[in-house]
Amino acid sequence: MYKQNKCLPFLILEDGQYKFVGFSEFPKRNDEVCEIIDNSYQIILPIESILDENYFVNSDGVIEYCKPFCSKCGSHNVIKKDFNWKTLCLEIGVFIRVKVKRYLCRNCNKKSQTEFSKFYKEYSNFCxxxxxxxxxxxxxxxxxxxxxxxxxxxxxxxxxxxxxxxxxxLVEGEFYFFNEEVKLSGYYGYDEQWEKVNGNWVYYLVIFDLIENVPVASMLTEKLSKNIIKDFIDRSIPFKNRIAIVTDLKMEYDDIMKELHFVHQHCTFHLEKNIKNNMEKQINKDMANYRVKLKNIHPKYSDEDLDEIIKTKKEEVKSEIWNYIREFMELFKQPTFNKAIKYINFLKKEIIHYPKHLAKYLKKNFFPEYRKYLRFLEKDYKNKLEPTNNKLENYNGNTMPKYEKRNYRTMRGLWSALMHKKDGWIKRRNQDLTN
The missing domain is CATH 1.10.10 (Arc Repressor Mutant, subunit A)
Incomplete structure (x- = not known):
């Protein structure tokens, strides 16, 4: 049994004797490699990162496998040859040159040498x-x-x-990630982001576990379609782990989630956002018409006068509509599903008093399918399903903020960045749980 040497150039040989080797001179710069010579002063460097139970140093100072094998075909039927010099940078930032044993395989007739694949990637000098x-x-x-x-x-x-x-x-492989460590809860959020890579749009799809509070899967694709979304979710979540999912308000999601047998919760945050965006457009259109009307009635008004009048009028109209929106959004703060239904009936009676644009929007876009926004209050899903997709939105915002989105020129570069940011987010999340 060979003894394990944990230092270089201090060597423990096969017979248990010591042999001291050292550097001919100290390196002047980090990229200068020192030459190992025999019988000089002793310098001890820890190299835990390259020597373990799989290696030993022979009497000539050459590092060998304890059980030689061919790195090409895996055969142990190899012949020992001479050695090669290999430059390594240790984790402490010191460069050394070591001798590594060469082998010839009798099975595949290919040559190989001792590699420290556990600590150094092939053809790499940096650990x-x-x-x-x-x-x-x-x-x-x-x-x-x-x-x-x-x-x-x-x-x-x-x-x-x-x-x-x-x-x-660089993160190699396909543009798809699945979290092997998460125990799927059955309750998820799904979202997609649009990114620009070298002037072209690409799409980043993410599934997030709402109970475990971790990403489940993600994918980067140059094309986006209903089938691509469906296949991504189907691939990532087994049928037995499908209970409910939260998405934004895109129409195609309804069909996708129905086909995949999910209970589908529409995000209430996106509902409020859509209502306000729609109201902004309607208010701006009304103000433009009102400006024309004022100009016809009062032709002597200057543009500055009209701007001031329109600004005041717009603030009044917007304030009134926003108050009604706040009243409407109280629906999603109801403690139980039954109380939410009672509030729905209240809103249907009050809708005649609402501003016309808001009333029209709610009648057309909300009341016909209000149940899709209240799944989180139903008995089977309460305290498990989220009313919003905020957890996933927060994850996406932290792993790919808007100011970083246009910094990438290739799909591979963007994907690598997303995976590193994902790893950092999970690491910080685990640290928070530990603390």
Missing amino acids: NEIKEKIKTTRQNSWISLRNAKEIIKEWSGINISHETIRKAL
Whole structure:
């Protein structure tokens, strides 16, 4: 059994004897690699990140596998050859050169060498811990490669190229994420965001678990259709875990959720937002007509006079309508479903006193399907289903704020950023739960 050596260049050999090796000279810069020579002064460097029970250092100072194998085909039928020099940057920011054993496979006849795949990716000189620090810089906010380089230099005292940082940040694979760690509750929020990548619109779809308060799945796509949305939700949530889902007010969602056997809750926040946006348009149209009427009645009024009159009039009209909207939104603060139904009957009687535009909107868009906004008060879903999609909106706002949306030139770059921000959000959420 070979003893495990935890330091370089202090070596424990097969026979248990010690051999001291050192550097011919100290490196002057971080990118200068020192040469290991025998029988010089002793310098001990911890290399826990490359030596564990799978490796040992032989009498020539060469790192070998304890159980040699071919990295190409996995066979253990290999022949030991000479060695290669490999430059490694340890997690403490120190560069070293080590000897690694070469092997020839008798099965596939291909050559390989000792690799530290658990700690270093193939063809990489920087350990995974340093690359994790690079990813951490992107988990809280968008940061340029140049600034990331400066931060890593400040943290570890080493210079890393822009290309190394870019590669470390890339998230490979398809543009789809599923949270394997979440235990699905059956209650979800669904939303999609539009992003611009190199001048073209792309779509970011997210499913959020309302009980567990974590993202369930997300996807980035260049096209958006009813079938794409349906397939994404169907793929992400098994049939047995489907109870209810909250979305905004897009018409196609009703059919999708019905086909997928979800109880569908319409977001009350989006309802209020839609009402106010619609009222704003109607008020502006009325004010434009009122301005023309005033100009005809009082041709001597200047534009400044008309602007002041219209401004005052608009504030009065808007204040009145907004008061009625607040009264209407009290519906969703009712403690029980039965009381909400009573409030609906009250509103139907009071609607004759409402401003005409608001009354028209509610009669056409709300009263025919009010049950879709009150699912969260029904007995089977109360205290589980949310009246709004605010949890998911908050998650999206934190992981991709508006000011960051146009910083990406490729789908891969955007996806990588979204995944790092997602990891950072989940990490902070878990820390909050622990505290």
